[in-house]
Amino acid sequence: MALLPELQAWIDEAAERHGVPGAAVAVGAAGGLAEAATGVVNRNTGVEATPDSLFRIASVTKVWTAALIMQLAGEGLVELDAPVRRYLPEFGVLDPAASEAVTVRQLLSHTGGFDGDVFEDTGRGDDAVGRLVEFMRANARQVSPPGALFSYCNSGYVVLGALIARLRGGTWESALRRHVIEPLGVTHMALHAEEAVLFRAAAGHAGAGRTVLPRWEQPRSNSPAGSIASAAMRELVRFGRMFLADGVGEDGTRILPPGAFAAMREPQVALPDMGARAAYAWGLGLMLFDWDGVPAVGHDGGLPGQRACWRVLPGRDVVVAITTNGGDARALIDEVLEAVLAATAGVELPARPTPPASPVPAEPLAGRYSSPADAYEVRPADGGLEVTHTPLEAGAEPTTTRWVLLNAARPQGASHDVFIGVEKEEGVHPLITFLQDGRYLYNTRAIPRA
Template identity: 80%
Template sequence: MALLPELQAWIDEAAERHGVPGVAVAVGAAGELAEAATGVVNLSTGVEATPDSVFQIGSVTKVWTTTLIMQLAGEGLVDLDEPVRRYLPEFGVLDPDASEAVTVRQLLAHTGGFDGDLFEDTGRGDDAAGRLVEFMRANARQVSPPGALFSYCNSGYVALGALAARLRGATWESALRRHVIEPLGVTHMALYAEEAVLFRVAAGHIGDAKKVYPRWQLPRSNAPAGSTPSAAARELVRFGRMFLADGVAGDGPRILPSGTFAAMREAQITLPDMGARAAYGWGLGLMLFDVDGVPVVGHDGSTPGQRACWRVVPGRDVVVAIMTNGGDGPALIDEVLDAVLAATAGLKVPARPVPPASPAPAEPLTGRYSSPMADYEVKPADGALEVTYIPKGISREVEDEPITMRYVPLDAPGGVFIGVEKDEGIYPLIRFLRDGRYLYNSRAIPRTG
């Protein structure tokens, strides 16, 4: 392997160290492609993971949905600053004023301000996403004014997928296949379980016991947000190279108008500070990072027991895709990504924060914060905070009992709090926004009462 000859050894060692059943990695740099895989796609079957194995890509799907929207914008069929209802009249949330005001741009940037984790199973029919949009009208709370606050929003991307399907006169899946997947020349990608079984497909493994997650695919209602697609790592590299080529696929077809990738990289909102390694902002469908002073964009994805990481370094002609199916997947992704970006782009990624040896006393916060997927009970405990995570809805399929974790201040009181124990190999971070009105962990979760 001319590019990254150490890649196989890196992932072999990292998978063993972090207890990850299977890993697949692809790296594109300077016109070359490096691929490697290790372990198995399913501990129950023992089937070997290979570079062409397909893993669930989770929310990396949102960049594919964004591509559909940016194509429509390039054709003059969508104005990003118009209300969503101009194109999707049935869109709405509980707040009637927000229903009229939320724009396409705000959905792309996760600033619509409404509940984002509505995973209602609306069936497997072609109307699944449309029925989820209908469900939102009576169930999506407005937790902040449109445009005021970043809060990661799966439901907003379901609405974007339904919008794209409406304007293309198709389902989201068929629109994506016709307008993105096929023109790109992608071969190892599945949008349905019946497509995935044609490949060497990864299953998610959950918990310390690495039990195979019994539901291989999440509800189709959230497909445009990432509940169903799976792909080989090399296909995510192919996708990234299209952006680096200013919207042109490898064999010539133009996927996006010239200048679209530059527009997508413009910050739409600055995120709450969660440490040097975290994204500092959000563009149009893209996470924005500053790594060693160099702009990096990408997206992360997760489904039960599976993780995906996709990064593009525009100034260094590098695309990285890393996929895992259980164990301490986030810790492995950190380790492999750091090594790859150092070797290909000359970048040093900041380390994740660790709990301070002598943390400052925490402000004695008390409260309950509620989202569709979980409630969080916060109370003071001996100079720290005790946060109890109480799963709800689909989260109960992964964790069926409350989990309590101790958090200490990472820096000054009122800033970031860090868990004193690792979760999937990394220390979790939270912070409180607007004088404690929101608990923030990429979602702005409102305080109740």
């Protein structure tokens, strides 16, 4: 009997229900592979989405970067608890002491403490990543002490990419090809637009009209963090199965040193409690989940008009990869992931939170919070908060949303209240919280009060 015969119907129906132009899913379970795709990769051309179509994997790329670091550690070329400057002397941020102290482990676990969304476009040359590291020295603030606080950090993975290029020679891309993509047997993956054009590549769509976005490739400077890679979902399943085999590829080639996956699954930092569905901690490049006693790891990724989700359940021998190119992407991913994990792993995912029927009083948290990429103005409002978000890019329009306190009482053992957006984003209600008595607004990034 074929694995998951309902998979095509699940993704077809979810895409129609959530206005998604195109989507793809691949599942590895019970030694088999199930794949399905729906819709189109580009509404302007009408080209059909197929299981071998390439979608942007965005920040799922970070796990590939983490794998390269674990290879270096296994070869004795990197000590995870050593300062980054031992291997990359030019690394630095505005804080001299932090520049000396930040370790490789802290970069892997997003606890380096410096601005995480430094998205300067430094060109398309092989020096793009190195030039962004140089740019950070005079532009990246230290927003918390190294190791003190989790704050999702794209910039930290750019630094890891520069470190990899230095120790391997060449670029981050060439190291990824030589040490992971080729030995793993990956065929449907691209690291640049000129490679992706050789495949059936998905374009991003945005807005109520699901309009094709005019820009496809993002700055190469952020490539190790997820700006350029695209892949068919079967390749993410192949990647996940390598982890389940303790670092060995399908043909027996060893990709990671023995025990690397176990080390990557060890919690490095606890995350604020954002509900039972969310990750509870971060490992070395991996989000860590616990769904009713069943451990899972994975990563999410998003770029304009595209979104990806990758999950691995070590105890159930299941890998799932789902991607979309617009619409209510999070809602589709939720729906398909729930169906797949119930059928293959016997796991019932916790429901996402929804706004309470009646707002409850909230602590006043007025203020301005900002990072290099975003600014948030927070004001008390009837029954909650009013938050105005302004992306700090040329021509970006601010949006104002209302948030209400999710629970009348804080989660047990938590030091923070959780607020939920009244309006949905990509089909789900977003969550934010405030850490250290309002010093930081937290939405996976810890964004300091200005």
